Amino acid sequence: MRPFSIYVHVPFCASRCGYCDFNTYTASDLGGQVQRDTFDQVLISEVRLAARELGADRRAVDSVFFGGGTPTLLSGAALVGVLEAIEAEFGLVAGAEVTTEANPDSVDQAKLDQLVAGGFTRISYGVQSVAPNVLKTLDRTHTAGAALTAIQMARSSGFEHISADLIIATPGETDEDLRASVDLVTGAGVDHVSAYTLIVEPNTPLARQVATGAVPAPDDETAAHRYELVDDLLSARGFSWYEVSNWAKPGGQCRHNGHYWRNDDWLGVGPGAHSHRSGVRWWNVKHPRSYAVLVAAGELPVDQREVLTAQQVHLETVMLGLRTAAGLEVSATGALDPLVIDKLVADGLLDGGAWAEGWLRVTPRGRLFADAVIRDLTS
Amino acid sequence: MPLPQPGATDPAVIRNFCIIAHIDHGKSTLADRMLQATGVVDARSMRAQYLDRMDIERERGITIKSQAVRLPYRGADGGDYVLNLIDTPGHVDFTYEVSRSLAACEGAVLVVDAAQGIEAQTLANLYLALENDLTIVPVLNKIDLPAAQPEKYAAELARIIGCDPDDVMRISAKTGEGVPELLERIVRDIPAPTGVADAPARALIFDSIYDTYRGVVTYVRVIDGRIATRDRVKMMMTGEVHELLEVGVISPEPVPGKGIGVGEVGYLITGVKDVRQSRVGDTVTTAQHGATQALGGYRDPKPMVFSGLYPIDGSDYPELRDALDKLKLNDAALVYEPETSLALGFGFRCGFLGLLHMEIVRERLEREANLDLISTAPNVVYRVLGDDGVELVVTNPSEFPTQKVDKIFEPVVRGTVILPSEFVGTVMELCQQRRGLMLGMDYLSEDRVELRYTLPLAEIVFDFFDQLKSRTRGYASLDYELTGEQEADLVKVDILLHGDAVDAFSAIVHRDKAMAYGVMMTGKLKELIPRQQFEVPIQAAIGSRVITRETIRAIRKDVLAKCYGGDITRKRKLLEKQKEGKKRMKMVGRVEVPQEAFIAALSTSDTNPKK
Numbered sequence: 007m008r009p010f011s012i013y014v015h016v017p018f019c020a021s022r023c024g025y026c027d028f029n030t031y032t033a034s035d036l037g038g039q040v041q042r043d044t045f046d047q048v049l050i051s052e053v054r055l056a057a058r059e060l061g062a063d064r065r066a067v068d069s070v071f072f073g074g075g076t077p078t079l080l081s082g083a084a085l086v087g088v089l090e091a092i093e094a095e096f097g098l099v100a101g102a103e104v105t106t107e108a109n110p111d112s113v114d115q116a117k118l119d120q121l122v123a124g125g126f127t128r129i130s131y132g133v134q135s136v137a138p139n140v141l142k143t144l145d146r147t148h149t150a151g152a153a154l155t156a157i158q159m160a161r162s163s164g165f166e167h168i169s170a171d172l173i174i175a176t177p178g179e180t181d182e183d184l185r186a187s188v189d190l191v192t193g194a195g196v197d198h199v200s201a202y203t204l205i206v207e208p209n210t211p212l213a214r215q216v217a218t219g220a221v222p223a224p225d226d227e228t229a230a231h232r233y234e235l236v237d238d239l240l241s242a243r244g245f246s247w248y249e250v251s252n253w254a255k256p257g258g259q260c261r262h263n264g265h266y267w268r269n270d271d272w273l274g275v276g277p278g279a280h281s282h283r284s285g286v287r288w289w290n291v292k293h294p295r296s297y298a299v300l301v302a303a304g305e306l307p308v309d310q311r312e313v314l315t316a317q318q319v320h321l322e323t324v325m326l327g328l329r330t331a332a333g334l335e336v337s338a339t340g341a342l343d344p345l346v347i348d349k350l351v352a353d354g355l356l357d358g359g360a361w362a363e364g365w366l367r368v369t370p371r372g373r374l375f376a377d378a379v380i381r382d383l384t385s
Numbered sequence: 386m387p388l389p390q391p392g393a394t395d396p397a398v399i400r401n402f403c404i405i406a407h408i409d410h411g412k413s414t415l416a417d418r419m420l421q422a423t424g425v426v427d428a429r430s431m432r433a434q435y436l437d438r439m440d441i442e443r444e445r446g447i448t449i450k451s452q453a454v455r456l457p458y459r460g461a462d463g464g465d466y467v468l469n470l471i472d473t474p475g476h477v478d479f480t481y482e483v484s485r486s487l488a489a490c491e492g493a494v495l496v497v498d499a500a501q502g503i504e505a506q507t508l509a510n511l512y513l514a515l516e517n518d519l520t521i522v523p524v525l526n527k528i529d530l531p532a533a534q535p536e537k538y539a540a541e542l543a544r545i546i547g548c549d550p551d552d553v554m555r556i557s558a559k560t561g562e563g564v565p566e567l568l569e570r571i572v573r574d575i576p577a578p579t580g581v582a583d584a585p586a587r588a589l590i591f592d593s594i595y596d597t598y599r600g601v602v603t604y605v606r607v608i609d610g611r612i613a614t615r616d617r618v619k620m621m622m623t624g625e626v627h628e629l630l631e632v633g634v635i636s637p638e639p640v641p642g643k644g645i646g647v648g649e650v651g652y653l654i655t656g657v658k659d660v661r662q663s664r665v666g667d668t669v670t671t672a673q674h675g676a677t678q679a680l681g682g683y684r685d686p687k688p689m690v691f692s693g694l695y696p697i698d699g700s701d702y703p704e705l706r707d708a709l710d711k712l713k714l715n716d717a718a719l720v721y722e723p724e725t726s727l728a729l730g731f732g733f734r735c736g737f738l739g740l741l742h743m744e745i746v747r748e749r750l751e752r753e754a755n756l757d758l759i760s761t762a763p764n765v766v767y768r769v770l771g772d773d774g775v776e777l778v779v780t781n782p783s784e785f786p787t788q789k790v791d792k793i794f795e796p797v798v799r800g801t802v803i804l805p806s807e808f809v810g811t812v813m814e815l816c817q818q819r820r821g822l823m824l825g826m827d828y829l830s831e832d833r834v835e836l837r838y839t840l841p842l843a844e845i846v847f848d849f850f851d852q853l854k855s856r857t858r859g860y861a862s863l864d865y866e867l868t869g870e871q872e873a874d875l876v877k878v879d880i881l882l883h884g885d886a887v888d889a890f891s892a893i894v895h896r897d898k899a900m901a902y903g904v905m906m907t908g909k910l911k912e913l914i915p916r917q918q919f920e921v922p923i924q925a926a927i928g929s930r931v932i933t934r935e936t937i938r939a940i941r942k943d944v945l946a947k948c949y950g951g952d953i954t955r956k957r958k959l960l961e962k963q964k965e966g967k968k969r970m971k972m973v974g975r976v977e978v979p980q981e982a983f984i985a986a987l988s989t990s991d992t993n994p995k996k
Binding site: 281375 | 940942943947951960963967
């Protein structure tokens with residue numbers, strides 16, 4: 007039986023960051039249409055609807071992940087309440103991983119204590135950087151000091167795992183800025199780091215700034231260099247690389263993300279949340295208001311559904327597996343051309359030793375060309 | 386008195402004439418007006434540019450193929466006349482066809498825009514008409530335009546022709562003003578044809594078109610004797626004998642009759658399927674008791690400009706072949722043979738009369754056969770003398786010898802540019818850059834100049850028009866005629882991508898221009914070819930000697946940082962889209978080149994770096 011997990015999307019932010027194209031809204035975006043302080047009840051209603059829909063197919067949950075947006079804009083009680091509803095409807099496996107994302111300036115000690123007491127085991131902070139100029143370009147409202155404090159508070163609350171997200175290669179960032187960011191979060195005691203290269207997404211304020219020249223376009227030369235730098239820095243501090251953008255100390259790997267990458271089953275709760283079950287993907291309506299209206303009417307708020315073709319399943323399997331340090335087992339994947347693999351090994355993108363043992367693993371250089379490798383393998 | 390009937394018309398009442406005019410100066414409008422004024426077309430069935438048959442002609446407003454219309458006309462003197470209007474193509478590539486149309490006439494109406502004055506091609510055709518001893522009726526058109534300067538341009542015309550400015554007629558084909566007077570002038574000034582009515586038949590072919598239903602329709606002017614329906618006819622050049630299925634006149638639709646007599650203009654249908662069997666310039670006579678001496682002036686059409694034509698979608702190759710085979714039936718000057726390019730796949734090496742001919746053929750292929758085509762940079766024909774004394778004719782850079790050669794000859798033209806005097810400096814500079822040799826310069830009027838140069842045809846073929854237009858804000862006009870060849874120091878420049886020569890980009894250029902070509906092409910390709918996982922040198926080389934180099938830096942990363950949480954679909958779709966793009970890539974060695982890069986690099990309009 008494939009492991010089952012649940013993602014909960016909380017579509018609120020205190021303010022909108024210029025680079026972000028996620029499905030999230032500020033209070034003024036939403037006006038009075040959606041109430042933040044009762045939104046937990048809408049989420050709980052959807053959890054119950056989904057549980058009823060699944061009926062006997064319900065399975066105990068291996069991991070729960072609250073993402074956003076900024077989940078911690080909801081009260082501790084609200085978050086714990088949603089978790090309790092999940093536990094009541096689905097059950098949690100023993101030692102389940104329960105994560106929430108948080109902004110360093112959206113938590114206090116009391117709230118963190120409340121979350122741990124309510125069953126949360128892991129917190130993932132959107133630190134992004136500790137350099138003031140980088141934080142400014144990214145529109146982040148916190149400071150380096152706030153990030154440090156937030157991590158320390160999470161430790162004293164007793165979270166088993168603490169993660170920090172970093173954004174690298176923001177225009178204006180220097181090697182020293184990145185070094186300082188890595189030093190701060192690792193020094194404060196996180197056991198997991200996600201480092202994402204800045205992507206200028208279309209239709210964001212950042213994209214407009216780049217278009218007008220107000221912000222220089224990030225260049226791939228710098229991005230590649232910073233990626234190698236962050237990999238070096240984290241390796242030297244006891245972290246191991248385990249997915250394109252993720253590093254962890256022993257035992258610190260995120261189980262929830264692992265489920266995505268292994269194509270396991272999961273249920274997405276909340277506006278725009280994506281779900282997957284045995285080759286079928288579906289996603290909820292995006293806007294919180296239309297979402298809330300459907301849930302209030304007792305309907306599953308599903309927007310669209312797609313049944314994956316064998317070819318799409320294959321592409322996804324290669325795409326997700328190849329991004330991980332574990333890699334892909336050739337015999338379990340099928341439809342791979344040995345000649346293409348040989349060429350990718352010769353080009354230094356795939357690990358020859360792993361290939362000899364029947365596995366596809368990207369080399370350090372191959373990590374930077376993972377998409378090209380995936381395209382070649384699936385063409 | 387009965388109206389003169391085809392086949393039984395006294396030559397004394399016939400006036401055979403053509404209209405010489407520049408594109409847009411109003412030739413077609415004037416022809417339309419004459420059709421109306423003589424009553425052969427009523428206003429209801431009139432459509433703009435009645436005589437231009439093909440869509441392309443109507444859209445571009447130019448006449449590619451000529452036609453002849455018989456216009457019955459009652460003169461002011463009460464006599465009945467027959468006016469044969471022979472429409473002529475108006476472009477430099479079709480000089481030979483123009484010359485045959487002129488040879489079928491006794492007079493020419495010279496139409497010049499009263500706001501613009503004479504243009505170079507009109508002037509060239511005027512000289513051609515004068516050489517053929519045609520009577521010229523000079524006309525300024527568009528006098529209704531506010532910008533018209535009839536006094537100035539009447540003086541200009543009078544000076545060129547050697548007549549009195551008052552003899553220059555002023556009309557507006559658009560409003561019809563002056564058209565009746567013009568018809569009278571044609572009857573009065575243009576001589577009636579003279580020919581021997583009872584001599585063996587000799588008719589000049591001045592046009593030949595392929596019609597899907599009728600086969601080849603041949604347009605002729607009877608010089609001597611007569612051609613009747615029961616005759617079998619002989620094409621004197623090819624020696625072929627054909628049954629005459631139909632003979633008649635166009636007025637303005639085909640009217641079959643019993644025959645056409647001395648001085649008359651009409652059409653013949655013999656059932657042949659290919660215009661090559663009925664060639665412009667050939668003489669038609671009767672199979673029995675025919676003439677022994679053909680009319681002079683026949684010339685084989687000779688392609689001067691060559692280019693490779695390839696379907697953008699390789700699977701369209703059979704359609705392209707069929708479309709060329711079909712087009713050839715109607716185009717005696719088009720030649721082609723299969724060609725394979727490393728970069729572009731299967732296509733054809735095609736020969737054209739000139740650039741416009743090339744453009745028209747390409748456009749017709751794309752339009753009529755619904756094909757998307759890419760063409761390689763055009764080149765001219767070179768004659769190469771090897772060290773061993775062996776002569777080689779090169780129509781394709783790939784045929785250019787790699788070993789040492791003794792001499793290379795390139796075609797040269799006599800070019801005429803007419804332009805406002807303020808641009809003389811910049812145009813002289815352009816001609817100099819293009820290895821031109823000045824022959825002379827004349828003032829046509831105070832502020833208009835005629836410049837004459839000897840220029841290599843290759844230089845004209847390479848974006849000369851565009852340069853001329855941009856340097857003179859569109860005010861200059863160009864005409865050229867082939868005058869021979871000259872020895873030149875030419876080399877083949879190859880473009881190498883990661884060490885592999887890309888055949889479609891090779892060019893034969895003058896040694897002094899090799900560097901410029903190399904810099905231009907390598908620069909363009911650097912912009913057009915996406916970065917690869919490795920560094921890609923782009924080099925221009927003469928033989929094994931590299932003359933310039935650009936480098937496409939290696940791409941450093943090709944991976945998306947984030948998998949967008951559970952939104953696997955988004956990431957998959959992105960990859961699927963990228964894979965689609967990859968399918969359109971062509972491999973040159975190890976380098977992936979998008980099809981669009983070849984197309985963009987080969988399009989001449991972007992020769993000048995923008996910005």
